[in-house]
Amino acid sequence: MFCRSNIYKYLAFSFILSSLFGTIIYFNLTNRHQAIIKSFVFEKLGISDKEWKINHKKETYVMTSPQFLIDGIYKSMEGPKSSNYIQLTNDSSLVWVTGFHVKAIDNKSLQKISNDFVCHTNIDFNDAHYYGSFNLNDRIGKQYPRMTSLSHGLENFSFPKGYGIPMKGNEYLYVTTEALNHNFPKANFWLRHRISIDYNHDKKTKPLLSKTAFIMLPYNKYNPYKSPLDPGKNQCIPVETKNHSYDDGKGNMLSGHWVIPTGKNTYSSSINQQLSIKDSLRLHAAAIHVHPFATKISLMDKTSDKCIFTCKITNHKKGIGIDKMESFSSEKGVWLYASHDYKIELEVNNTSNTEQDMMGSMFLFFYDRELDEILNKKLIN
Structure with missing residues (x-):
């Protein structure tokens, strides 16, 4: 049988070996996967705030993302990201989505900073629920259920006057936003994204298909x-x-x-x-x-x-x-x-x-x- 000191030595050796192995694997991962791991660890250790902040104004749904650490170059689709399910209203009354906005903000002051740190913001929907609620079941599964996407260079987008995407107010949307950094390899700071979705209750609005x-x-x-x-x-x-x-x-x-x-x-x-x-x-x-x-x-x-x-x-x-x-x-x-x-x-x-x-x-x-x-x-x- 192992004595207690040998057990401790074995455990210590196993820990060092597994840590070394894990470190080697980590540094061989892509930027994208390293960002995912870092975000997960920071959230579990309480280093970063993982909660989304909601500030629902009249006919504008405003949300602020968790913190993103910018600690190096993150090209398109490589940076830290976060996702959240939202409902524009608390009931099933019909609303028309009319516009989308995203901006990068300072982590502490919450003031706008350069949108060079916005990679993309995707707005997805559940097509089975969405089309099913209008008895348009033949549309389900025909294409990826993405309503739209904002990205670096197009951080604001609105439909022409009188047009919008209709949906039940309490239907879920799935919002994902991701950070970007092309130009600052020695960066080491935290930021957030603030996303807004405009909608109205005007029954004269014409529906759009995405x-x-x-x-x-x-x-x-x-x-x-x-x-x-x-x-x-x-x-x-x-x-x-x-x-x-x-x-x-x-x-x-x-x-x-x-x-x-x-x-x-x-x-x-x-x-x-x-x-x-x-x-x-x-x-x-x-x-x-x-x-x-x-x-x-x-x-x-x-x-x-x-x-x-x-x-x-x-x-x-x-x-x-x-x-x-x-x-x-x-x-x-x-x-x-x-x-x-x-x-x-x-x-x-x-x-x-x-x-x-x-x-x-x-x-x-x-x-x-x-x-x-x-x-x-x-x-x-």
Whole structure:
């Protein structure tokens, strides 16, 4: 039998060995996974405040995120993040969501700081509950249930006057916000994000249907990180193959998050399948998501050889980041047709001296005639 001193030595040796092993594994993880572990440990040890702060104003739901530690460079989708379920109201009365806002704030003073520390804020919904409540069960599971996303360069987005997304006030939304830091490798401070969602009770508001479309580029599934043999064929090197990778149904792999070389390049892909237009749809708004070094993104009608809209992106003159990103908004709307072919086209200019990561996405909002008829029947009855 082991004597007590030997047991202690064994336990001490096991602890040192496991700590060493864990440290080696930790420092071999990606920035994203290190941020997840650090956030978890800080919360468990009580170092950081894990609670969301709610300040519900009239027809504006305001929430402040837990603390985020910025202790190094965090590129897009690498930084610390937090998620929270919210209900805009306490009852099931109908509300119309009309706008979204996010800003980075100082941890202590709670005053606004640079939005260079905002990566993205996603607003998701439960499509089974949402569409089920309107008896639109054929829409369930057709696409990822993301209402919209704000990101660096587009921290504020509102629908055109008279339009909004209808939902029951006590329906749950799932809000995720993530921090960003491109330019300060020696950073060591805490911050928070403040997110606001605007809504109203105006029954004359026209309903919008959200559809997500994004560029997907083919890559070599057998050797994904090898440079394409023919860059002119719109091929790419994916940032990784676990996330944002898709099968085109023919055994070919596509990536929605890819690497761009230095200099100017243009990328595009068809979005017909993502739009899934049955007859026609009238487009009223679009929120854009791109990464730094993107300069212009457009929705193109290939059939008529016309540009439906273009959003210009202004990048920082010094450092990495986006000063401003245009969005699309139209009360009149623009018609899209099932018989036409559509694509997203993205122009980039990587002025850095190394490869960068890129995405090109659009959250497109169409007048929802079917839902409008359902809502009008309920109002009449």
